[in-house]
Amino acid sequence: MDKVLKNDHSEETLFEVAEFFKVLGDPTRIKIVSALFENGELCVNDIVNLVDVSRTAVSHQLRILKDKRIISYRKDGQMKFYHLDDAHVEVIVLLTITHLSHH
Amino acid sequence: MDKVLKNDHSEETLFEVAEFFKVLGDPTRIKIVSALFENGELCVNDIVNLVDVSRTAVSHQLRILKDKRIISYRKDGQMKFYHLDDAHVEVIVLLTITHLSHH
DNA sequence: TCAATATGTGAACACTTGCTCACTTATTAA
DNA sequence: TTAATAAGTGAGCAAGTGTTCACATATTGA
Numbered sequence: 001m002d003k004v005l006k007n008d009h010s011e012e013t014l015f016e017v018a019e020f021f022k023v024l025g026d027p028t029r030i031k032i033v034s035a036l037f038e039n040g041e042l043c044v045n046d047i048v049n050l051v052d053v054s055r056t057a058v059s060h061q062l063r064i065l066k067d068k069r070i071i072s073y074r075k076d077g078q079m080k081f082y083h084l085d086d087a088h089v090e091v092i093v094l095l096t097i098t099h100l101s102h103h
Numbered sequence: 104m105d106k107v108l109k110n111d112h113s114e115e116t117l118f119e120v121a122e123f124f125k126v127l128g129d130p131t132r133i134k135i136v137s138a139l140f141e142n143g144e145l146c147v148n149d150i151v152n153l154v155d156v157s158r159t160a161v162s163h164q165l166r167i168l169k170d171k172r173i174i175s176y177r178k179d180g181q182m183k184f185y186h187l188d189d190a191h192v193e194v195i196v197l198l199t200i201t202h203l204s205h206h
Numbered sequence: 207t208c209a210a211t212a213t214g215t216g217a218a219c220a221c222t223t224g225c226t227c228a229c230t231t232a233t234t235a236a
Numbered sequence: 237t238t239a240a241t242a243a244g245t246g247a248g249c250a251a252g253t254g255t256t257c258a259c260a261t262a263t264t265g266a
Contacts (some may be wrong), residue, residue, distance in 0.1 A: 006141040007153050009200065011134075016203050017196060018133040025125030028254080030117050038109040044213060050110050057255055059214055069206060078212050078263040088202035092195060093120060097112065099191035100119050103172060131224080147243060160225055162244050181233040181242050 023068045024093070028053050028061050036071060037090040041083045126171045127196070131156050132164050139174060140193040144186045 009017075024030055031051040036042060039050075044062070048055045062082060065071045070089055073080040084090060112120075127133055134154040139145060142153075147165070151158045165185060168174045173192055176183040187193060 005138075005145070005149055005153055007138060008141050009137050013200060013203075014133050014137055015130050017199050018128050018130045020128075020199055020203060021124045021133070022128030025121050025123075025128040026254080027118050027121045030121040030124070031114075034112050034117055035108075035110060038111050042108070046108055050108055054256075055213080056215090056257080060254075063214080080213070086202065086205075088198070088205070092198055092202065095191070095195055095198065096120050096123055097116060099189065099195065100116075100123060102189075102191070129224080148241095157226075158243080159227080159245090163224075166244080183243070 020068070023064060023070060024089075026061070028057065029065060030093070032058070032061060032065065033070065033084065033089065033093065036082060036084050037093070041074070041081045043079045043081050045079075047082065123171070126167060126173060127192075129164070131160065132168060133196070135161070135164060135168065136173065136187065136192065136196065139185060139187050140196070144177070144184045146182045146184050148182075150185065 024033065028051060031053075032047055035047060035050045039046075042050070044055070044058060047062075048058050051058065053061075062071065066073070069085050071082050072085045073082045075081075127136065131154060134156075135150055138150060138153045142149070145153070147158070147161060150165070151161050154161065156164075165174065169176070172188050174185050175188045176185045178184075
């Protein structure tokens with residue numbers, strides 16, 4: 001009997017997985033995400049100081065992370081406090097750090 | 104006492120994490136990786152048939168995955184059998200699929 | 207109302223990326 | 237040795253991406 005090749009995950013699921021990884025696959029965005037799960041909640045200015053990228057560039061990247069539902073924010077006066085939208089993201093990133101440290 | 108902002112993970116570690124996610128953040132490469140953990144081991148021709156991308160494009164992507172130590176291969180005659188280099192990758196991808204399914 | 211502070215937006219541009227095309231290398235069978 | 241099969245490589249190019257610059261919006265305090 002011939003070996004049957006499997007392709008269990010649908011094209012669409014895998015495309016979404018790729019989209020998710022692509023968003024985390026940028027140095028500025030992963031630094032923002034890391035800063036957020038280290039600190040819980042940060043305003044834009046705190047993020048700018050922690051990740052050492054221009055304020056404008058941070059704004060653009062925050063939008064991408066927000067559109068992909070990786071982060072969201074709470075508004076307080078003229079400030080916006082961003083936080084991770086889902087604890088899964090932290091688990092995935094930490095697991096990846098563990099994985100890479102074994103190389 | 105002022106809140107102290109944390110940035111625990113080094114710039115370099117986070118850069119490597121971003122590099123890793125960037126490699127998985129492409130539809131062709133994630134399809135290859137998925138096909139490999141569904142099937143254990145595949146020759147290039149099997150991969151071409153499963154992911155529905157040209158043979159040449161698959162070759163280019165296999166090289167990127169190999170360079171990043173995500174896959175490796177066993178040579179048998181004129182064929183090369185590729186497989187995942189580390190079980191962590193499967194765990195990370197499956198965890199991500201679970202995460203996305205909760206959205 | 208006016209100025210200051212906090213954040214966001216859109217266009218432009220250099221840089222990167224993934225594909226195709228033409229060609230090459232390696233192995234096996236005739 | 238020749239032809240066929242399996243796989244890889246490098247150049248070229250269209251499409252995508254991340255940053256900067258100039259400008260816009262929103263909120264607060266004087």
